[in-house]
Amino acid sequence: MKRPRISDITGIINKKYPFALAETWDNVGLQLGDPAASAAKIMIALDPLPEVIDEAITQQCDLLITHHPLIFSPLRQITASTINGTSLIKAARHNLALIAMHTNYDNAAGGLNDLLAEQIGLQETRPLRPADQADLAKLVVFVPQDHLEPVRTALLPHAESIGNYQDCSFSAPGQGTFYPLTGAKPAIGTIGNLEKVDEQRLEILVRRNRIPQAVRTLLAVHPYEEPAFDCYPLLGTPTHEGLGRIGRLAAPCTLTELATRVGNRLGCSHLRLVGNPARIIRKVALCSGSGASLISDAVRAGADLLLTGDVKYHEAREAEAQGIALIDAGHFPTEHLMVAAIKDMLSAALHQAGWQAAVCSAQSEQNPFLDILLESTQP
Numbered sequence: 231m232k233r234p235r236i237s238d239i240t241g242i243i244n245k246k247y248p249f250a251l252a253e254t255w256d257n258v259g260l261q262l263g264d265p266a267a268s269a270a271k272i273m274i275a276l277d278p279l280p281e282v283i284d285e286a287i288t289q290q291c292d293l294l295i296t297h298h299p300l301i302f303s304p305l306r307q308i309t310a311s312t313i314n315g316t317s318l319i320k321a322a323r324h325n326l327a328l329i330a331m332h333t334n335y336d337n338a339a340g341g342l343n344d345l346l347a348e349q350i351g352l353q354e355t356r357p358l359r360p361a362d363q364a365d366l367a368k369l370v371v372f373v374p375q376d377h378l379e380p381v382r383t384a385l386l387p388h389a390e391s392i393g394n395y396q397d398c399s400f401s402a403p404g405q406g407t408f409y410p411l412t413g414a415k416p417a418i419g420t421i422g423n424l425e426k427v428d429e430q431r432l433e434i435l436v437r438r439n440r441i442p443q444a445v446r447t448l449l450a451v452h453p454y455e456e457p458a459f460d461c462y463p464l465l466g467t468p469t470h471e472g473l474g475r476i477g478r479l480a481a482p483c484t485l486t487e488l489a490t491r492v493g494n495r496l497g498c499s500h501l502r503l504v505g506n507p508a509r510i511i512r513k514v515a516l517c518s519g520s521g522a523s524l525i526s527d528a529v530r531a532g533a534d535l536l537l538t539g540d541v542k543y544h545e546a547r548e549a550e551a552q553g554i555a556l557i558d559a560g561h562f563p564t565e566h567l568m569v570a571a572i573k574d575m576l577s578a579a580l581h582q583a584g585w586q587a588a589v590c591s592a593q594s595e596q597n598p599f600l601d602i603l604l605e606s607t608q609p
Contacts, residue, residue, distance in 0.1 A: 232584055233269065233270055234580060234583070234587050235265065236260065236266070237260075239269055239576070240259065240265065242576065243331055244259075246340070247331055247334050247335045247338040247341050248334060248390075248437060250334070250365065250437055250439055251334040251337040251338050251471055252332060252334040252337070256332050256333045256334075257301055257332075258299065258333070258334050259330065261328045261330055262300075262301075262321055262326075262328040263293070263326070263327025263328060267292065268292065269292045269293045269327070269587055270292055270586075270588065271289065271588045272292065272293045272576065272588070272589045272590070273285070273286045273289060273291045273295070273589075273590050273591070274296075274573045274589065274590070274591050275294065275296050275591070275595055276296060276562070276565055276566050276568065276595060277296060277297070277298050277595055278300035278330075279595055280317055281594040281595070282594055282595055283320060283321055284320075284594075285592055285594045287320070289590065291326060291590075292325065292327060294321070294326055294327070294328050294329070295330075295331065295572065296328070296330055296331075297330070297332055297335065297342075297565060297568050298330065298332060300318065300330070301314070301328075336473070336518060337471050337472055338471055339470035342568050343474055343517060343518055345567060345571050346516055346518050346537075346567065347475045347477055349567060350488075350492055350496075350514070351479060351491070352477035352514055352516070353478050353480055355476065355477035356470070356475065356477070357471060357475060357476075358472065358473055358474030358475055358476045358516075358517065358524055359473040359527050360471070360472035361471040361472040366436075366437060366438070366463075366464040367437070367438050367462060367464060368434070368435055368436075368462045368464060369388075369433070369441065369445075369448075369459065369460075370431060370461075371385075371431075371432050371448055371460075372404075372459070373429060373432050373452065374428070374429055374430075374453060375403070375428045375429065377453050378401060378430045378432065380451060381432060381451050382399055382432055384447050384448075384450075385432070385444060385447060385451075386399065388436055388440050388443060388447060389434040389435060389436060390436055390437055392470075398434070398435060399432060399433060400432070401432045403430055403431075404428075404430070404431055405426055405428060406426070406429040407424060407426050408427075409423070409424045410422070410423070410425070415455050416454075417454055417455065418453075435464075438463070441461055473517060473527075474515060474516060474521055474524050474527065476514070476515040477513070477514060478512060479511065479512060479513075479514060483510070484510060484511065485507050485508070485509045485511055485555050486503075486508070488511050488535070489503055489507075492537060492559055496563040498559050498563045499601045500601055501557055501559055502557075502558040503558075504546045504549050504555060505535070505550075505555030509534070511555065513532055513534050514533060514535050514536075514537060515527070515535070515537070516536065516537040516564075517536070517537075517538045518539070518564040518565050519539055519540070519565050520538065520540035521536070521538035521539070522540065522541045522545040525545065525548055525549050525556075526552070529552045529554050533554060534554065534555060535554065535555040535557060536554060536557075537556075537557045537564075538556070538557075538558065538564065539558055539559055539560045540561050560597070562598070562599070563597070566595075569591050569592070570591065573589050573591050576589050
């Protein structure tokens, strides 16, 4: 039985939702645990609540993956006098590793905001505030024809996805020449003779911070003693990554009709609206969690409405002043859909890789807000 390690799970997440996409103020990745430890059972949750950690321990999980990080700000101490300290101590005692996938998952192509857009039926979506595109590069290596597939296979785990497509590469044939000098140990040809070899130019897209790892892999699998390769920075490249999403509805509807659809599909017990309920909505911007800071971005992008959570009073007034409608569906409903999505993604990735591990969802977390109906005291 082949069990994944904690580092294998981290690698799966990083490949699909790169941790490098996280906002600078965020803290994502492995927060507690041994990367080399086995992960036979994994739990997914939105929040690393004390009751969720207790549930994971009771279920004998080795790893808890959450959207919100337990360690968010630098810690000066870890003691049982704080809720977070108690949770960390308990998790460490029971060998429960913790991974957070927060704004990297929000910003990634195919991440939480794309999931939310799909849930409410948006089409032709793109990032509302695109990510910085200057961290992409193209790695090019020249490979003998009969070694193309082994080298490609080794490099694809480092390749960046393009939209909804992963394992992307390109190859084209050509002819390479080299003259081995005294002291060389050529894999092909002999010292003192000019060699001409049918080769393939292999290209993959990589993030700049992954180039050293990709090059180490390249050098380990390439048959040549001195393989030829290049790295080209890519500037101004179209990206599917960034904050929020904006897209069009399949058919226009009123604000009330859209709010009803959102509430039904997200399982909301209530919604808050800003704007005329009869207003016709065609173009929708959204940001899961707390995204009211994107009101101006949504207005500049021509959105009729911004869907998000945690809208404050003055942010509602700002939306009114800028002429854009709002749907506040709450923080929990706009993000909790990640639990089922990550469970399915991780289960499929583990199966594809030939690893055996159980993946479950936390059952103990609930929306902290309760709805009550107040009887009027007016005569």
